[in-house]
Each structure stands twice: as structure tokens, then as C-alpha cells.
Amino acid sequence: MPETALETVAIAGVGLIGGSFALALRQAGFRGAILGVSSPRTIARALELRVIDEGVALEEACSRADLVYLAGPIHSILETIPRLDALLRPGALVTDAGSTKSLICQAGARLSRAQFLGGHPMAGKELRGVESAEAGLFHGRPYLLTPRRPEDLDTPAAVEFVEWVRRIGAVPKILAPEQHDQVVALSSHLPQLLSTALASGLGRQDCGADVAAAAGPGLLDSTRLALSAWDIWRDILDTNQEAILAAMDLFADRWKELRETMAHGVLEEDFRQGRAFAEMLRAQRSNNGDTSR
């Protein structure tokens, strides 16, 4: 562990992710101050639940914090970054937890008084809000870090932040912002759209009620993502259109191939390949120490 320079952290957006990051830092031994920037109602709840030490305005948060953690929705992160430059302490580190990275990291690169390092913790759950925050949320989960240049990770502030990411039990992975957006288009946005396509398509069928009546555990798994909130996905789809369209086209090609094999051949090799990838995912997860469902 490097000498600790991190004394004050400001969390902008004290919801599930921001609140969990605050709790995780504390549990991992962080002894400095944790400031929260959120609506008055959220701040009151966060203080009550001892998630943050103090609720302050963005201006005050920036004037005091060594680390500013932007955990709101993507559009709010994009609106907030340009306002920070006049407010930040020189040498501060700004990071975020937004689900897409190219546009956010472009905005971050325009900061002159502080360093920006994009992040994306691959954690979440069905419930939202500070009430659902938990110190263990990041445990065993990948934490994607998206420096625009590899040397962005070498500054003292970045080195210390990455060390805290490890200390909260997450597994840091480095990807360039554009590479990140292509990877999550496949790993996250494509599965979301498949679930939405399946569930919305089945709902339109005349026999939709019979389909629901006959649902087994597989259909429940396949439609879990379809429950996701639109307000989060609107921002994701808006800020990663190109990579998502490419992922959708890739799936359309795979589906066409599978249909041909279903009509004229045997799907054994496709099942084998699918199973191999699904097993590889699970091995990776268990290597990370992720013991959740």
C-alpha cells in the first residue's frame, strides 16, 4: 500500500453504487471523511444509514475532496464533469461509475485542474437507492478501469484509487474507453436487448397467456433482464449506439446460422461451444472469488 494521500472522498449520487462504494471503503479501512452530494431526501437517508459522514453541495465537495466519485446516471455524469474544473482541488482524482465510457472519458479528458479516470464496477442488483447499498456489492466482481492512456494509471492518485478498488474486494481490469464500450455492448447490452426482445415478443403472441402459464425456470432466467428500468437503459443506449448496433448485427448473423442448422443439420457443435463459453464465464467468476448467485 502506498503512503495514503486520500483523506476526503466525495460521492456525487448516493444511490446503490455510490452508497455501496462509501460503505465498502469504510469496511476496507478508509478512515477519512466521506461527503455525499445528492438530493436532500437521499442525503437524509444516507446520513441515517451512516453511509456518508456529511451531505454537502457539489461546490463544497469539490473544494474538499481528493477523490470525486461520480455515481449518478450517465447523463448527469456528462453534465457534471464540465462544471468540475472550476471547483476541484489541483491534483484531485475524478472517477465515475457510468455504464458506458467513450463519451464520459472524452468529457473527463477536458478537465485541466484534475485527473479523470473512468471506471465501471460490474455489480448491481435488482433494487436501487441508498437503502439497498451494501459494503459487499463489489466483492469478487470485475471493476473495469478505462484510462485514455496507459500512463494515466501511474499517477499517485490513480495508484491509490486502484489499490482501494482491490481492497473493497473488486477485481480491476484495464480497457481503453472505446474497447470497454465494445466489450460491454456484447457482455451486457446485447443480453439486455435479447431479454427485452424475447419478453416483448412473447407478450405480443396470441398464445402469450399459455406461454406464461407454461413458464419454467428457463424462461424466468431469460426474462430477468427485461425487468430492468428504462431510465437507466435510455442513457446506455444513447451513449453506445454504434457498438450496440454492431453487437445486434453479430447476433442476427449467429441466429441465422443457427436457424439454418436447425432446419438442415444438427446443433450439437453449437451447444458444445455455448456450453464451453458459459462454463468459462463461471470459472472466471469463481477465480475472482465471486460467491453470489
Next chain:
Amino acid sequence: MPETALETVAIAGVGLIGGSFALALRQAGFRGAILGVSSPRTIARALELRVIDEGVALEEACSRADLVYLAGPIHSILETIPRLDALLRPGALVTDAGSTKSLICQAGARLSRAQFLGGHPMAGKELRGVESAEAGLFHGRPYLLTPRRPEDLDTPAAVEFVEWVRRIGAVPKILAPEQHDQVVALSSHLPQLLSTALASGLGRQDCGADVAAAAGPGLLDSTRLALSAWDIWRDILDTNQEAILAAMDLFADRWKELRETMAHGVLEEDFRQGRAFAEMLRAQRSNNGDTSR
């Protein structure tokens, strides 16, 4: 409860489903004999685990049973049915637990000495074999019954069987065999193929390792079905090709629409429809009293 005529049940194929049906019957108060027809190794395990009372050959099972429950793989059910006619007690009921119903019910209709009533319990889990059998497997789960004619449900043997299906906690649903196969093509076979297509497609990507490293809970849900065993799916795909191809084409159309909207519009309405269907499924499940994951 009608006067009980059911004294002896024979389970052909004492695996997860057959074994669980035996345990569930017993737990629901069935006091008659439960015979098992399986490989010597499985019979030994089933006796040890007190899943069945006695292991016998198919011939003896048929000469003694009032209810013959075919719980093997689809191809074995299809091979077994024609052999039963010479062996069954007059008035016996033959049922099965195969995942597709048109071909099986056609074969069943050719029995002359006994009645056939197709069935399909919508239950299962990742583990297979009699060691994984449990009395609660069917609790709160749909149990699809597929009479070729509605009056097939009115015979005393059928009335009593349906009563036992209820007693083991399952929720009987009536569908004609062809209707069943169309419904499960959408509710079960389509989700399976989507999961296999997704996982096999991602595995082929150059960035497949990054995708795996970045996997969150959504990708784990979406690839769970891709772990399914090919030997079970080979039979399902072989015996429901037409309905599966229709379901695949339906999905391809939905995907194309979604892609167009992604490129030129807003997906809010698709998300709303998907969520509504996913919520409806869950409401249905909780109405059934299913409290599993």
C-alpha cells in the same frame, strides 16, 4: 378426492423427474406400491434412497401397475410405448413426462388396451439423476396435460391421476398436444436456443476473453441455459422442428424491428412491453405458489 383405484404405480426411468414423482406421491399420501424400471445401477441407488419399493423389468411393471409413468428421454418414451400394448393391464393409464408431446401422444393413441394421457411437468434443475430427486420438485410448477380429446380427462383413471398431480403441489394446465408443442417452442425451446446462440457467438469473438472478464450478473443469467445437456436437447429439437423453426423466425422478426428502432428511434415502448410480460410471468408464478428462485 374420488375413491382411490390407484394401487400400484410403475416409474419407467427413475431419474430426476421419475424419482421426484415417486417421492412426491409418497409425501402426498400415496400408500400403494411404487415399482421402478431402470438400469440395475439406478435401481440400486433408488432402492437405497427409498425412492421406489421394488425394481422390476418393464414386463412385470406393466402386468402389475394401474399407472405407468414414462420418465425417460423422449426417444426412449417413443420406443417404449409400442411395446406396452401387449403387456398392460386393461384399464391402466399410461402417462409420460416428455418435453415434446405431438409425436408421443400420436404413439400413445395407438395403444388399445390402456389409455394414454401425455404430461409435461415444468420442473427441473441443473442436476440430474435419482440422487437429485426431491418430493418438492413439482410444487407450484405448471404440470401440462395434453389430452388428444377433451374427454380423455373424464375417465376414472385420468380423473384420479390429475387429482394426484394437484396433491403433489403442481398446477395442472390443459393443452392439446400440438398446441403444447407450439407453446413450449416459445416458452422453453426459444430461450434455450437464444442462450446457446449468445454464448456460442460470444465464445467465437476475438474479444471473448475480455467479454468473460467483464461479465456481470446479467450475462450469467443469460448463459445459464447454455449449460444444458445436449443429449436431452437433441431429442427435443428432433421432435419439435417445425414449431421451433416458426419460433426462431418470429424472434428474427422481433430482433430486426428492435434493431431498426435502435438505429432510428427510441426503445422505450419495447422495454415497457418486455417488462410487462416479465412481470406477468412472475405474478403467475407467485399465484401458483411457486416460491423457488
